Amino acid sequence: MRTTPVAELDGLTVSYRSGAGRVTVAQDIGFSLYAGRTLGLVGESGSGKSTVARTLLGHLRDGSRIDAGQVTVRGEDVFALSGSALRQLRGGVVAVVAQNAGQALTPSLRVGAQIREALRVHGLPADDDRVTELLRLVRLPAPETIGRRYPHELSGGQQQRVAIAMAVATEPTVLVLDEPTTALDVITQAAVLALVNDLREELGMAVLIVSHDLGVVSVVADDVLVLQSGRAVEHGPTPKVLGDPREDYTRELLDAAPRIEGVPAPEVREAHQELTLECQDLDVRYPRAPRLAVSDFNLQVRRGETVAVVGESGSGKSTVATALAGLAPVERGRAVLRTGDDDLHDLLAPARARPAAVRSAVQMIFQNADLALNPRRSIADAIARPLKVFGRVSGRAETRSTVLRLLDEVGLGPEFADRVPAQLSGGQRQRVGIARALAAEPTLLIADEITTALDVSVQASVLDLLAELRDRRALSCLFISHDLAVVRNVADRIVVMKDGRTVETAATAAIFDTPRHPYTRSLLDAVVEPGSTHLPSSDADARVVRLDPAASLVEASEGHWVRDDEGAVTT
Amino acid sequence: MVRLIGIRLGTGLITLFLAAFFVFFAVQALPGDVAEQLLGQNATPEAVETLREQLGLDSNVWARFVEWLGNAVTGDFGDSLVTGEPVSSTIWASFARTLLIAIPAMVVGIALALLLGVWAAARRGSRTDSTVSVLALVAMSIPEFVVATVLVLLLAILVPVFPATVLSGPDASLGELLPAAVLPALTLVISMTAYILRAMRSSTIDGLATEYATTAALKGVPRRAVLWRHVAPTAVLPVLPVISINVAWLLGGVVVVESVFNYPGLGKLMIDSVSTRDLPVLQAIAVLSALVYVTANLVADLLALAADPRQRTLHQPRGRRRTAEVVR
Numbered sequence: 001m002r003t004t005p006v007a008e009l010d011g012l013t014v015s016y017r018s019g020a021g022r023v024t025v026a027q028d029i030g031f032s033l034y035a036g037r038t039l040g041l042v043g044e045s046g047s048g049k050s051t052v053a054r055t056l057l058g059h060l061r062d063g064s065r066i067d068a069g070q071v072t073v074r075g076e077d078v079f080a081l082s083g084s085a086l087r088q089l090r091g092g093v094v095a096v097v098a099q100n101a102g103q104a105l106t107p108s109l110r111v112g113a114q115i116r117e118a119l120r121v122h123g124l125p126a127d128d129d130r131v132t133e134l135l136r137l138v139r140l141p142a143p144e145t146i147g148r149r150y151p152h153e154l155s156g157g158q159q160q161r162v163a164i165a166m167a168v169a170t171e172p173t174v175l176v177l178d179e180p181t182t183a184l185d186v187i188t189q190a191a192v193l194a195l196v197n198d199l200r201e202e203l204g205m206a207v208l209i210v211s212h213d214l215g216v217v218s219v220v221a222d223d224v225l226v227l228q229s230g231r232a233v234e235h236g237p238t239p240k241v242l243g244d245p246r247e248d249y250t251r252e253l254l255d256a257a258p259r260i261e262g263v264p265a266p267e268v269r270e271a272h273q274e275l276t277l278e279c280q281d282l283d284v285r286y287p288r289a290p291r292l293a294v295s296d297f298n299l300q301v302r303r304g305e306t307v308a309v310v311g312e313s314g315s316g317k318s319t320v321a322t323a324l325a326g327l328a329p330v331e332r333g334r335a336v337l338r339t340g341d342d343d344l345h346d347l348l349a350p351a352r353a354r355p356a357a358v359r360s361a362v363q364m365i366f367q368n369a370d371l372a373l374n375p376r377r378s379i380a381d382a383i384a385r386p387l388k389v390f391g392r393v394s395g396r397a398e399t400r401s402t403v404l405r406l407l408d409e410v411g412l413g414p415e416f417a418d419r420v421p422a423q424l425s426g427g428q429r430q431r432v433g434i435a436r437a438l439a440a441e442p443t444l445l446i447a448d449e450i451t452t453a454l455d456v457s458v459q460a461s462v463l464d465l466l467a468e469l470r471d472r473r474a475l476s477c478l479f480i481s482h483d484l485a486v487v488r489n490v491a492d493r494i495v496v497m498k499d500g501r502t503v504e505t506a507a508t509a510a511i512f513d514t515p516r517h518p519y520t521r522s523l524l525d526a527v528v529e530p531g532s533t534h535l536p537s538s539d540a541d542a543r544v545v546r547l548d549p550a551a552s553l554v555e556a557s558e559g560h561w562v563r564d565d566e567g568a569v570t571t
Numbered sequence: 572m573v574r575l576i577g578i579r580l581g582t583g584l585i586t587l588f589l590a591a592f593f594v595f596f597a598v599q600a601l602p603g604d605v606a607e608q609l610l611g612q613n614a615t616p617e618a619v620e621t622l623r624e625q626l627g628l629d630s631n632v633w634a635r636f637v638e639w640l641g642n643a644v645t646g647d648f649g650d651s652l653v654t655g656e657p658v659s660s661t662i663w664a665s666f667a668r669t670l671l672i673a674i675p676a677m678v679v680g681i682a683l684a685l686l687l688g689v690w691a692a693a694r695r696g697s698r699t700d701s702t703v704s705v706l707a708l709v710a711m712s713i714p715e716f717v718v719a720t721v722l723v724l725l726l727a728i729l730v731p732v733f734p735a736t737v738l739s740g741p742d743a744s745l746g747e748l749l750p751a752a753v754l755p756a757l758t759l760v761i762s763m764t765a766y767i768l769r770a771m772r773s774s775t776i777d778g779l780a781t782e783y784a785t786t787a788a789l790k791g792v793p794r795r796a797v798l799w800r801h802v803a804p805t806a807v808l809p810v811l812p813v814i815s816i817n818v819a820w821l822l823g824g825v826v827v828v829e830s831v832f833n834y835p836g837l838g839k840l841m842i843d844s845v846s847t848r849d850l851p852v853l854q855a856i857a858v859l860s861a862l863v864y865v866t867a868n869l870v871a872d873l874l875a876l877a878a879d880p881r882q883r884t885l886h887q888p889r890g891r892r893r894t895a896e897v898v899r
Contacts, residue, residue: 057789091791103782106882108804117800139757150880409584 005032006206007094007171014051014230016061024050026070026230030478031208032203033174038197040238040504041210042253044455045426048230053176056080057094060088076539086483092122094345095167099179101159105151111162112147118169134165137202138195148385156313157188159196168199170314175200177209181216185312186483188528192534193220212455214257215485215528219535226250239338250309256460259483259529260512262426269492272303275338276476277324277347277444282333284316284323292331293319293501298553299478308491310484310523316500317480321448324357324478325364326351335363339443346499363437366447369429373421379432382415383407386439405436410465427458434465448480454499463490485527488512496520499547503568507562516556518567519545572876572883579872583865590644590861594854595636601850608848609652626852639854641757648855662840664741666859669829669836672752673821676759681814686762686805688771692799695776704772710765719758719831726754736833744837756834759825763817770807770813787810804878813877815871819864 012029016023025048033039043049051061051244055071055221058078065519071078081089097103103519105114112131119126122328128147138161153161153243160180162494167175181189197220200207211217217224217238224241226233226249234247235303243269245251282297294316301307307315322328324335324347335347337358345358363386366372373382383403386392402415410431421429447466451459469492470477481487487494488510494511496504496519502518528535553561556570564570590665607614612640623629642648644681644687648658710718727735737743739750778784787801828839833839837856845850876882 055790059785087791087793089791090789096786096789098786100782106783106787106801106805108879109801117787117792117796118790121793121796152881163786282889475711535885 003034004546006035007033007053007071009052009069009071012052012055012066013068013072014048014060014064014373014549015067016036016057016064024230025064026227027229029230029232030069031225033207035173035207036185036204038200038207038209040214040217040224041208041227042214042217042224043227044120044253045211046229048209048226049227050213052227053178053208056174056176056208057090057096059090060549069553076285079470091118091167091172092170092175093172094174095166095170095172096178096470096547097163097180098158098174099182101163102151102156102183104163105159107151108152110148111154115147115162115166115332116170118166120432122170130169134169135162135178137168137199138165139551140165155188157192160184160192160321164192164195164199168203169205170319172205175205175207177207178208179212182213186301186484186526186528187312187522189216189480190528190535192540193400193528196220197535204466213486213528213530214253214456214530218530219528238292240374240494252457254530256457257530258459258483258488259440260457260485260488260524260527262556268391272305272474273424274303275300276303276305277301277478278334278336279347280334281323282320282323282335283331284319284328285331286319286328286397287370292530293328297333297502299495301478303443303476304470304474305492306467306479306490307493308479309495309496310482310487312482312496313522314499315497317497318448319484321364321446321480324444325362326354326359337444339417356390360386360440361443363442363444363447364446364448365430365433365450366439367451369426369433369450370421372433373429373471375421378418378420379407379412379424382421382432383436383439386436390440392439392441402439406439407432409438410435411461423457426454427462430454432460433460433466433471436545438469443476443550445475445477446480447477448484451486459486466490472518474478477533483527484512484523487531501547501563502561502565503547504561504564505553506562510557510560514560514569516562516566516569575709575876576873577753579869584794586865587858588862590865591640591858594861595639595779595858596632596773598850598854599632600877605850607650610848620751624754626701643855648858649851651807651849651852652843653849653852661852662837662859665837665840666750666865668834669822669825669838669848671748671835672756672759672834673825675752675757675762677818677821679756680760680763680817681767681860683760684767684869685771685803685810688766688768688810689775689798689803689806692772692779694776698879700772707768709768710761714827715762715825716827717833718761719754721826721854722754722758723831737835738833740833742833744747751834755828755834758828759821763821766817767810767813774806775802776807778802780891808875808879809873812868815867819860822863822867823860847890 009032012026015024030034030051031039035046041049046417051064054060056073056078060066066079073089078089105111115131115134116126119130131147132143135146140146140158140161151162154162181397182190184192186522193216196207196209199205209217209220221238223236224238225235225243226247228249233249234241234245241250242254245264277299279297279299282294283292284294285292288492297320299307309320311317319328323330326349329350330348337347338343339357339361345361347358347362379401380400383406383564384399387399387402393402394556403417407414407416412431412435416424416428426434433450441490451462452460455538463486466477469475471478479487479490491508493505493507495502496511496517504511504515504520511520512524515524547563548565551563551565554564556562556571562568605626606619607627610618610622622686627635635774646659648662650656651658651661654661687703694700723735726733733753734751735754737748739747784797784802787797790799792801826842829838830842839850841856844856
């Protein structure tokens with residue numbers, strides 16, 4: 001190619017010790033990085049993409065070793081370097097930005113001190129001016145003073161910017177980004193990606209970006225390498241690999257990725273007329289908090305209908321879910337659940353004070369399936385619990401057969417019944433979470449960010465499962481998510497929230513075709529998907545859409561409500 | 572943050588008050604009272620009655636509690652029934668002698684434990700690590716009086732460098748006490764170091780496995796700096812309660828160790844007062860122990876606040892949100 005590569009992997013094979021044998025995590029991987037260009041490393045969890053990326057810094061997890069091949073950076077074999085030469089390489093020549101900046105920054109040190117340290121260990125001038133300059137480079141607000149803060153005093157996006165500032169402080173030759181935006185909401189994600197693009201041009205770095213998200217790779221990478229179980233599947237220029245994939249696996253990944261552009265709007269389903277859930281003017285406040293977490297929340301869910309609540313972190317969307325489940329106190333308002341023709345139940349009581357019928361009628365599926373399942377109990381036990389608590393079954397044989405039927409319903413075989421959660425993959429655990437919720441025979445299912453922790457292909461299959469169950473059982477579903485692309489295929493209606501208030505609510509197609517609120521528009525702009533190449537500017541998350549406290553929801557067209565803040569289209 | 576410290580101080584005071592309350596009424600609940608104690612079994616009922624009147628024991632028990640508490644706040648715990656001297660001066664003298672062994676033991680023990688803990692964690696799985704861990708385990712499982720006896724055997728009898736006991740009791744001069752304090756202090760160091768060391772070791776191992784430790788290492792920070800700058804400050808947090816309990820245990824006078832060495836400290840005074848039924852002294856020692864425990868825990872809390880910036884805002888609801896807005 002044009003110039004000589006700054007870093008190369010050649011026939012790299014890495015394995016780690018597992019019991020008596022060795023498991024290969026990366027097999028015969030090779031690629032080159034060039035100054036000013038970005039390579040995207042794509043794969044699902046367990047594909048070995050992070051392991052491969054970190055070998056550029058001469059880093060292997062404990063128990064891992066290089067079986068074959070080599071890693072060269074600027075002509076030197078990384079794994080042959082001495083201790084001090086390796087330290088010079090790390091941070092100086094090759095720098096890394098880790099997935100979760102909240103965990104990657106040392107909690108007891110001020111962020112400025114951590115950036116200064118990166119400069120100092122590489123013998124670079126580390127005065128306050130340089131630190132301020134770096135903070136300004138990553139477009140943090142108030143760069144003169146923000147360095148005096150501790151990591152926990154910054155938002156997730158700001159933490160990630162600090163981590164990037166720390167990595168680029170030494171103007172490294174190669175920048176490795178290991179899932180840099182997975183923990184961020186869409187708007188912040190888009191801004192961070194744009195920042196990475198800008199910095200690559202300004203500093204002329206070679207960038208390696210690791211991601212499971214084809215959309216992310218699509219907007220920043222020049223070339224893509226697709227990994228599956230430690231093997232390279234496809235490697236080539238981004239438009240070619242994502243536009244005209246040659247391998248089936250790449251095609252599967254592309255098909256599974258949630259999209260907004262270029263796909264037909266979801267068909268309008270015939271909804272039942274009777275309401276399952278009706279909320280009026282709900283205010284929710286966490287104990288002793290000065291501000292309301294959710295205010296004036298209105299919602300109607302019909303039988304068999306899925307309503308998605310969308311917003312960034314801190315928008316109050318999960319608070320709505322926990323309040324309706326009876327896990328957060330409601331300060332004011334009215335919430336009614338209808339389970340039969342004349343069975344109306346008040347949903348404002350805390351869970352422990354609700355009658356059993358209401359408790360079983362409202363079931364929740366949690367974001368993190370491995371934390372929501374008791375690690376010591378078998379899958380059958382976990383599912384049998386609601387069956388017993390709500391008296392759905394009697395006798396051991398009936399319990400067992402019901403558990404197996406529920407497992408079958410969520411697409412898991414009977415062999416899973418006696419396993420423990422640790423023996424299951426993330427997607428399988430989430431299916432168990434769904435089966436457990438179904439065991440109570442709910443009327444209303446609350447799904448709180450249930451696909452966030454899953455790979456795209458798994459995410460797609462869980463969403464399909466949920467849609468199928470909803471149709472078969474005429475379930476009403478409240479689907480909480482931060483990702484508009486995800487909800488497009490499951491939701492009949494969408495509620496967009498910001499700062500605890502509803503800013504827009506309409507049928508799914510209407511939200512995507514004619515977004516009326518500026519915040520909804522910025523959410524839609526920030527979605528990156530395979531094939532998209534544009535990004536909003538890199539300080540987009542600093543330009544906050546402000547809500548006017550005096551504004552109220554108005555009906556702009558039939559069934560399409562929008563808050564009449566500045567910039568909202570109300571006619 | 573000031574509010575946070577205020578709350579901690581307030582709960583400390585309440586704890587102290589409750590301790591004083593229970594101590595006082597526990598003593599009242601004992602069969603027989605001070606008058607009977609003083610006069611012995613053969614006293615005539617009239618004599619007991621007269622003494623009760625003299626000591627004010629016939630007045631209301633609540634009134635006596637308030638009076639006792641009021642005096643105790645000013646440091647006056649009454650007079651010893653045995654020697655007739657003021658309780659406070661007796662106790663302070665003993666407490667000072669306990670401090671003479673407790674403070675050096677504390678300083679050396681904590682420093683040694685933290686250093687060895689981090690050191691062993693950094694070399695996890697190596698021979699030094701297993702040696703340190705096994706030694707700590709041994710030190711934990713051997714009772715103090717055995718450690719004390721072995722030390723006496725080695726350093727007072729086989730190689731007579733330090734005196735084995737204090738012969739002159741509470742009247743011993745400082746010059747006499749100093750060499751005699753070495754062996755008790757050493758015993759305490761050995762038994763307290765082990766607990767703190769093991770806590771620090773496992774906490775540091777967890778800290779080294781965190782993402783921020785990896786990030787620092789991948790930034791090119793030398794391993795030593797990763798250990799002391801990035802890992803240790805956070806790793807010490809879960810160890811602080813272990814340290815504070817050990818410190819309180821030391822300052823409360825270590826009965827067994829002081830008895831073995833016949834060292835005239837607080838623990839020895841307590842044993843003596845129990846055998847002579849010197850109730851005012853016992854009450855005062857109990858209150859002093861409570862004070863020591865409360866203070867040690869308070870100091871641990873404040874140190875945790877200093878070491879962990881997250882805790883300073885953790886208890887303010889929505890604190891993070893507010894700072895984020897200021898930034899904008």
